[in-house]
Amino acid sequence: MSDILLDMYDLLLDRFGLQYWWPAETEFEVVVGAILTQQTRWENVERAIINLKQRSLLSPASLAQVERGVIEGCIRCTGFYRQKAERLQLLSRYFSENGMDRILGKPVSELREELLSLKGVGPETADSIILYAAHKPVFVIDAYTTRICSCIGIDGGYDVLQRYFEDLLPESVLLYQEFHALIVMYGKEYCARKRCDECIILTV
DNA sequence: CACCAGGTTGACC
DNA sequence: GGTCAACATGGT
Secondary structure, eight states, X not given: OTTHHHHHHHHHHHHHOOOOOOOOSSHHHHHHHHHXXXXXXXXXXXXXXXXXXXXXXXXXXXXXXXXXXXXXXXXXXXXXXXXXXXXXXXXXHHHHHHOHHHHHTSOHHHHHHHHHTSTTOOHHHHHHHHHHTSOOOOOOOOHHHHHHHHHTTOOOOHXXXXXXXXXXXXXXXXHHHHHHHHHHHHIIIIISSXXXXXXXXXXX
Protein backbone atom coordinates (compact mmCIF):
# COMPACT_ATOMS: atom_id res chain seq x y z
CA MET A 1 0.00 0.00 0.00
CA SER A 2 2.76 2.43 0.83
CA ASP A 3 4.26 1.57 -2.54
CA ILE A 4 1.26 2.98 -4.35
CA LEU A 5 3.36 5.71 -5.96
CA LEU A 6 6.07 3.35 -7.15
CA ASP A 7 3.40 1.02 -8.53
CA MET A 8 1.88 3.97 -10.35
CA TYR A 9 5.29 4.96 -11.67
CA ASP A 10 5.97 1.45 -12.96
CA LEU A 11 2.57 1.40 -14.65
CA LEU A 12 3.12 4.72 -16.37
CA LEU A 13 6.69 3.90 -17.32
CA ASP A 14 5.53 0.64 -18.86
CA ARG A 15 2.77 2.44 -20.76
CA PHE A 16 4.70 5.49 -22.00
CA GLY A 17 8.41 4.77 -21.55
CA LEU A 18 11.13 7.21 -20.51
CA GLN A 19 10.35 10.82 -21.49
CA TYR A 20 13.71 12.57 -20.96
CA TRP A 21 12.11 15.91 -20.06
CA TRP A 22 12.73 18.85 -20.33
CA PRO A 23 13.26 19.22 -24.09
CA ALA A 24 15.61 22.22 -24.28
CA GLU A 25 19.12 23.07 -25.40
CA THR A 26 20.01 25.34 -22.50
CA GLU A 27 18.95 25.95 -18.92
CA PHE A 28 17.62 29.37 -19.84
CA GLU A 29 15.46 27.75 -22.48
CA VAL A 30 13.95 25.61 -19.72
CA VAL A 31 13.19 28.73 -17.73
CA VAL A 32 11.56 30.48 -20.67
CA GLY A 33 9.58 27.37 -21.51
CA ALA A 34 8.39 27.12 -17.90
CA ILE A 35 6.78 30.55 -18.18
CA LEU A 36 5.40 30.04 -21.67
CA THR A 37 3.82 26.67 -20.97
CA GLN A 38 1.59 28.02 -18.24
CA GLN A 39 -1.96 27.09 -19.23
CA THR A 40 -0.67 26.41 -22.74
CA ARG A 41 -0.01 23.41 -25.00
CA TRP A 42 3.64 22.53 -25.41
CA GLU A 43 3.47 22.53 -29.22
CA ASN A 44 2.65 26.25 -29.12
CA VAL A 45 5.51 26.85 -26.70
CA GLU A 46 7.92 25.17 -29.11
CA ARG A 47 6.86 27.52 -31.89
CA ALA A 48 7.46 30.52 -29.64
CA ILE A 49 10.89 29.16 -28.63
CA ILE A 50 11.80 28.81 -32.31
CA ASN A 51 10.71 32.41 -32.94
CA LEU A 52 12.88 33.63 -30.07
CA LYS A 53 15.82 31.54 -31.24
CA GLN A 54 15.64 32.90 -34.76
CA ARG A 55 16.02 36.40 -33.35
CA SER A 56 18.81 35.31 -31.01
CA LEU A 57 16.73 36.27 -28.01
CA LEU A 58 17.16 33.09 -25.99
CA SER A 59 19.58 34.51 -23.44
CA PRO A 60 18.96 36.57 -20.30
CA ALA A 61 20.93 39.56 -21.59
CA SER A 62 19.21 39.76 -24.97
CA LEU A 63 15.69 39.21 -23.67
CA ALA A 64 16.34 41.78 -20.97
CA GLN A 65 17.13 44.62 -23.32
CA VAL A 66 15.01 43.93 -26.41
CA GLU A 67 11.87 45.95 -27.02
CA ARG A 68 8.84 44.43 -25.31
CA GLY A 69 6.80 44.31 -28.50
CA VAL A 70 9.35 42.03 -30.16
CA ILE A 71 8.93 39.46 -27.40
CA GLU A 72 5.16 39.76 -27.66
CA GLY A 73 5.35 39.03 -31.37
CA CYS A 74 7.47 35.93 -30.83
CA ILE A 75 5.26 34.42 -28.14
CA ARG A 76 1.77 35.43 -29.26
CA CYS A 77 0.99 31.81 -30.13
CA THR A 78 1.27 30.82 -26.45
CA GLY A 79 -1.58 33.04 -25.27
CA PHE A 80 -1.48 35.54 -22.38
CA TYR A 81 1.32 36.99 -24.48
CA ARG A 82 1.38 40.47 -22.99
CA GLN A 83 1.78 39.43 -19.38
CA LYS A 84 4.12 36.59 -20.33
CA ALA A 85 6.32 39.03 -22.27
CA GLU A 86 6.51 41.37 -19.30
CA ARG A 87 7.25 38.53 -16.90
CA LEU A 88 9.89 37.02 -19.19
CA GLN A 89 11.61 40.36 -19.38
CA LEU A 90 11.53 40.99 -15.63
CA LEU A 91 12.86 37.49 -15.05
CA SER A 92 15.56 37.97 -17.69
CA ARG A 93 16.74 41.19 -16.06
CA TYR A 94 16.95 39.42 -12.73
CA PHE A 95 18.91 36.50 -14.22
CA SER A 96 21.09 38.80 -16.25
CA GLU A 97 21.97 41.04 -13.33
CA ASN A 98 22.58 38.30 -10.78
CA GLY A 99 24.04 35.59 -12.99
CA MET A 100 21.93 32.60 -13.98
CA ASP A 101 24.48 29.99 -12.92
CA ARG A 102 24.97 31.67 -9.57
CA ILE A 103 21.21 31.79 -8.98
CA LEU A 104 20.57 28.19 -10.07
CA GLY A 105 23.48 27.05 -7.92
CA LYS A 106 21.90 28.21 -4.69
CA PRO A 107 20.46 25.75 -2.14
CA VAL A 108 16.93 24.62 -2.97
CA SER A 109 15.06 26.48 -0.23
CA GLU A 110 16.80 29.75 -1.01
CA LEU A 111 16.44 29.27 -4.77
CA ARG A 112 12.75 28.45 -4.48
CA GLU A 113 12.06 31.56 -2.41
CA GLU A 114 13.88 33.78 -4.89
CA LEU A 115 12.05 32.29 -7.85
CA LEU A 116 8.69 32.65 -6.11
CA SER A 117 9.38 36.33 -5.52
CA LEU A 118 9.44 36.91 -9.28
CA LYS A 119 6.21 38.04 -10.94
CA GLY A 120 4.66 35.20 -12.89
CA VAL A 121 6.56 32.47 -11.08
CA GLY A 122 4.28 30.41 -8.86
CA PRO A 123 4.97 27.07 -7.16
CA GLU A 124 4.75 24.86 -10.26
CA THR A 125 6.90 27.12 -12.41
CA ALA A 126 9.47 27.57 -9.64
CA ASP A 127 9.68 23.83 -9.05
CA SER A 128 9.91 23.07 -12.77
CA ILE A 129 12.86 25.44 -13.00
CA ILE A 130 14.50 23.87 -9.94
CA LEU A 131 13.97 20.30 -11.17
CA TYR A 132 14.67 20.69 -14.89
CA ALA A 133 17.07 23.65 -15.05
CA ALA A 134 18.87 23.52 -11.69
CA HIS A 135 18.65 19.71 -11.55
CA LYS A 136 17.74 19.61 -7.88
CA PRO A 137 15.16 17.20 -6.40
CA VAL A 138 11.77 18.87 -5.86
CA PHE A 139 8.58 17.15 -7.01
CA VAL A 140 6.50 19.21 -9.43
CA ILE A 141 2.75 19.18 -8.85
CA ASP A 142 0.56 20.13 -11.80
CA ALA A 143 -3.17 20.07 -12.48
CA TYR A 144 -3.05 16.47 -13.71
CA THR A 145 -1.24 15.35 -10.56
CA THR A 146 -3.92 17.00 -8.44
CA ARG A 147 -6.68 15.37 -10.47
CA ILE A 148 -5.14 11.91 -10.41
CA CYS A 149 -4.45 12.13 -6.68
CA SER A 150 -8.02 13.19 -6.07
CA CYS A 151 -9.20 10.17 -8.09
CA ILE A 152 -7.30 7.78 -5.86
CA GLY A 153 -8.41 9.47 -2.65
CA ILE A 154 -5.47 11.73 -1.94
CA ASP A 155 -6.68 15.30 -1.50
CA GLY A 156 -4.71 18.43 -0.71
CA GLY A 157 -3.21 21.62 -2.04
CA TYR A 158 0.15 22.03 -3.74
CA ASP A 159 2.34 21.79 -0.65
CA VAL A 160 0.49 18.81 0.80
CA LEU A 161 0.74 16.77 -2.40
CA GLN A 162 4.38 17.73 -2.90
CA ARG A 163 5.25 16.57 0.61
CA TYR A 164 3.31 13.34 -0.03
CA PHE A 165 5.35 12.50 -3.14
CA GLU A 166 8.67 13.58 -1.67
CA ASP A 167 8.10 11.63 1.55
CA LEU A 168 7.12 8.40 -0.21
CA LEU A 169 9.59 8.44 -3.09
CA PRO A 170 13.37 8.04 -2.95
CA GLU A 171 14.99 11.45 -3.44
CA SER A 172 16.08 11.32 -7.07
CA VAL A 173 16.23 14.05 -9.70
CA LEU A 174 15.77 11.58 -12.54
CA LEU A 175 12.83 9.83 -10.86
CA TYR A 176 11.12 13.14 -10.10
CA GLN A 177 11.66 14.35 -13.67
CA GLU A 178 10.37 11.19 -15.31
CA PHE A 179 7.44 10.74 -12.92
CA HIS A 180 6.16 14.25 -13.49
CA ALA A 181 6.59 13.89 -17.24
CA LEU A 182 4.75 10.58 -17.22
CA ILE A 183 1.89 12.03 -15.20
CA VAL A 184 1.51 14.79 -17.79
CA MET A 185 1.63 12.27 -20.65
CA TYR A 186 -1.00 10.22 -18.92
CA GLY A 187 -3.13 13.24 -18.12
CA LYS A 188 -3.12 14.47 -21.69
CA GLU A 189 -4.42 11.13 -22.88
CA TYR A 190 -6.81 10.07 -20.15
CA CYS A 191 -7.72 12.98 -17.88
CA ALA A 192 -8.72 15.59 -20.45
CA ARG A 193 -12.26 15.83 -21.73
CA LYS A 194 -13.88 13.52 -19.18
CA ARG A 195 -12.20 10.26 -20.14
CA CYS A 196 -11.93 9.22 -16.50
CA ASP A 197 -13.89 6.10 -17.40
CA GLU A 198 -10.80 4.83 -19.18
CA CYS A 199 -8.56 5.51 -16.20
CA ILE A 200 -5.75 2.98 -15.88
CA ILE A 201 -4.40 4.44 -12.67
CA LEU A 202 -7.29 3.11 -10.63
CA THR A 203 -6.22 -0.43 -11.45
CA VAL A 204 -3.03 0.04 -9.45
C1' DC B 1 -19.60 26.55 -31.00
C1' DA B 2 -18.07 25.26 -26.31
C1' DC B 3 -14.28 23.71 -23.80
C1' DC B 4 -9.50 23.00 -22.61
C1' DA B 5 -4.22 23.79 -22.36
C1' DG B 6 2.52 21.13 -18.50
C1' DG B 7 -0.72 28.56 -13.98
C1' DT B 8 -0.39 33.02 -11.65
C1' DT B 9 -2.10 37.21 -9.94
C1' DG B 10 -4.82 40.61 -7.58
C1' DA B 11 -9.38 41.68 -5.95
C1' DC B 12 -12.83 40.51 -2.85
C1' DC B 13 -15.10 38.09 0.76
C1' DG C 1 -7.44 32.38 5.47
C1' DG C 2 -10.03 30.63 0.74
C1' DT C 3 -12.40 31.60 -3.87
C1' DC C 4 -12.57 33.60 -8.54
C1' DA C 5 -12.38 36.29 -12.80
C1' DA C 6 -8.80 37.91 -15.90
C1' DC C 7 -5.20 36.89 -18.85
C1' DA C 8 -5.44 35.26 -24.91
C1' DT C 9 -4.18 32.17 -28.59
C1' DG C 10 -4.81 27.67 -30.83
C1' DG C 11 -6.50 22.91 -31.01
C1' DT C 12 -10.46 19.51 -30.85
